[in-house]
Amino acid sequence: MVLTPDFDSRPVISFQHVWKTYPTGTEALRDINLVVPEGDFLFLVGPSGAGKSTLVRLLIREEKPSKGKIFVDGVELGRMKRRKLPFYRRKIGLVFQDFKLLPNLTVYENVAFALRVLGEPDRLVHSRAAEALDTVGLAGKEQTYPSNLSGGEQQRVAIARALVHAPSMIIADEPTGNLDPATAWEIMQLFLRINARGATVVMATHNREIVDLLRRRVVAIDAGQIARDDRSGRYHDDVSKSQIRAQ
Amino acid sequence: MTVLADTMTMFRNLRFALSSAWQSFWRNLAVSMAAVLSITLILILGGVNLLVGHAFSQVLDGFRDKVSVISINVADDTPLASVYDFQQQLSNDPRVASVKFITKDQALAAFTADPNNAVLAQQLDGNPLDAKLEVRVRNLSDVASIDTLGRQWSGVDPTNPTNYQGDFVKRMLELSQWLGYAGAGLLVILVVVSVVIVMNTIRTAVYHRRKEIEVMKLVGATEWFVRGPFVIEGVMTGLIAASIALTLLVIAYPPAVQQFRNDIAFIPLSYDPSFIASLARDLLLGGALMGAVGSYIGVRRFVRL
Numbered sequence: 001m002v003l004t005p006d007f008d009s010r011p012v013i014s015f016q017h018v019w020k021t022y023p024t025g026t027e028a029l030r031d032i033n034l035v036v037p038e039g040d041f042l043f044l045v046g047p048s049g050a051g052k053s054t055l056v057r058l059l060i061r062e063e064k065p066s067k068g069k070i071f072v073d074g075v076e077l078g079r080m081k082r083r084k085l086p087f088y089r090r091k092i093g094l095v096f097q098d099f100k101l102l103p104n105l106t107v108y109e110n111v112a113f114a115l116r117v118l119g120e121p122d123r124l125v126h127s128r129a130a131e132a133l134d135t136v137g138l139a140g141k142e143q144t145y146p147s148n149l150s151g152g153e154q155q156r157v158a159i160a161r162a163l164v165h166a167p168s169m170i171i172a173d174e175p176t177g178n179l180d181p182a183t184a185w186e187i188m189q190l191f192l193r194i195n196a197r198g199a200t201v202v203m204a205t206h207n208r209e210i211v212d213l214l215r216r217r218v219v220a221i222d223a224g225q226i227a228r229d230d231r232s233g234r235y236h237d238d239v240s241k242s243q244i245r246a247q
Numbered sequence: 248m249t250v251l252a253d254t255m256t257m258f259r260n261l262r263f264a265l266s267s268a269w270q271s272f273w274r275n276l277a278v279s280m281a282a283v284l285s286i287t288l289i290l291i292l293g294g295v296n297l298l299v300g301h302a303f304s305q306v307l308d309g310f311r312d313k314v315s316v317i318s319i320n321v322a323d324d325t326p327l328a329s330v331y332d333f334q335q336q337l338s339n340d341p342r343v344a345s346v347k348f349i350t351k352d353q354a355l356a357a358f359t360a361d362p363n364n365a366v367l368a369q370q371l372d373g374n375p376l377d378a379k380l381e382v383r384v385r386n387l388s389d390v391a392s393i394d395t396l397g398r399q400w401s402g403v404d405p406t407n408p409t410n411y412q413g414d415f416v417k418r419m420l421e422l423s424q425w426l427g428y429a430g431a432g433l434l435v436i437l438v439v440v441s442v443v444i445v446m447n448t449i450r451t452a453v454y455h456r457r458k459e460i461e462v463m464k465l466v467g468a469t470e471w472f473v474r475g476p477f478v479i480e481g482v483m484t485g486l487i488a489a490s491i492a493l494t495l496l497v498i499a500y501p502p503a504v505q506q507f508r509n510d511i512a513f514i515p516l517s518y519d520p521s522f523i524a525s526l527a528r529d530l531l532l533g534g535a536l537m538g539a540v541g542s543y544i545g546v547r548r549f550v551r552l
Contacts, residue, residue: 086468086472087467088467100458104271113462117463117468117469117472119259120259161466
């Protein structure tokens with residue numbers, strides 16, 4: 001079943017005339033206008049260097065926009081104080097191509113870490129981490145270290161860590177980039193399940209097959225600009241499909 | 248309720264920081280040992296500086312104690328009332344700590360009691376010694392002025408007024424001052440060198456774990472949540488280093504003093520076991536502080552959000 005995003009839902013992310021120019025003079029993003037409603041599943045596609053990762057970095061506030069405003073849940077990220085940033089990041093779940101697991105911690109410790117940061121009591125940490133690992137199909141591997149897991153399993157750990165604190169939004173940057181097609185598909189199933197539970201998912205990807213199969217919202221970025229924004233899109237432009245401009 | 252919840256969270260964070268620090272110390276043992284080694288070497292240097300400083304201050308205190316007493320010799324024909332008047336005048340002087348009158352007989356008794364004077368005492372005919380006022384001054388720098396006061400007194404023995412040795416006291420004061428400067432200078436150099444070394448060692452250790460820090464920040468750890476385990480680990484490193492340095496210094500202290508006394512006999516250096524407690528306190532405090540500050544600064548670059 002293909003779920004269609006409800007564009008009447010409350011917008012959780014809003015980019016308003018956002019520009020990002022690096023000190024070297026490179027214009028990574030130019031006049032980006034984008035609204036992401038609550039519960040949306042959005043693919044960011046485009047060639048390497050188009051600006052997808054910059055957009056993700058702006059969204060997790062690793063970077064600030066040079067011009068324009070970004071609102072998440074009504075809060076303007078550019079004006080957010082440094083000390084508030086950890087609390088913002090606790091509301092989102094992050095998944096990366098290189099997994100970003102802590103090699104010295106076990107699978108359980110890696111997942112539990114996201115809750116330790118919140119200062120949650122042991123009992124809650126234990127039950128939630130076990131639940132998250134169960135969700136991603138890694139029950140029984142709690143005491144294994146990441147280096148002893150396959151790429152797909154490591155990404156599952158990362159996803160468990162991203163969802164363990166029940167975030168309202170998941171941001172993923174090339175989460176299937178290092179995985180074989182079968183494993184990538186399994187990982188995508190997880191994201192779909194998370195989205196079905198109500199979380200908004202923003203995913204930058206190069207995986208054409210998955211984008212074409214899922215037919216979710218596709219925002220294509222090219223040379224720092226939004227080239228198209230299809231409600232039920234494909235990886236490559238297809239003029240026969242209905243298009244929307246979310247501006 | 249909120250206060251209770253905040254306290255509980257703080258307690259849990261502290262416990263997490265402690266256990267993280269402990270685990271990370273052992274998991275990165277090679278890097279941890281490099282930090283321990285550099286802090287140990289610095290603390291040994293610092294400890295040697297403290298021990299040498301203490302030994303010399305003990306020697307100086309001994310000398311100071313001796314030269315801060317000046318004897319004003321009383322002429323044989325001085326009336327006792329005049330001596331008591333002068334004693335009273337000296338006692339009221341704020342520069343003077345105490346004044347003791349020693350009669351001719353007492354002076355002779357003390358002289359003959361000293362085994363060094365045994366041969367000389369047998370050859371004495373009568374009592375050639377003066378009665379004297381032994382004046383202890385509060386401050387070594389006032390000995391000269393009390394000497395002047397004594398020499399101006401009408402009852403003083405004009406042939407041998409006082410036992411004041413101006414040059415010796417002056418040199419003592421100069422030596423004491425220079426030793427103070429040298430100790431302070433050495434300490435400043437040690438502190439600067441140690442901060443640079445410890446900071447760089449810990450920065451290297453932190454650099455190895457920059458990815459860990461990045462992940463911590465991405466999952467929403469506050470700066471202090473990230474920093475806490477590193478600072479605690481720094482304190483642990485410093486305390487371990489201080490313990491090693493202390494053990495080595497305590498073992499080496501008595502033979503080093505003995506060796507010094509054998510080589511340079513005229514400086515009465517002595518072993519002072521009571522100083523070890525103060526040395527332990529200084530080294531442990533110094534090590535903990537060095538580790539904490541080094542970690543705090545070392546981790547700063549990577550922690551800032």
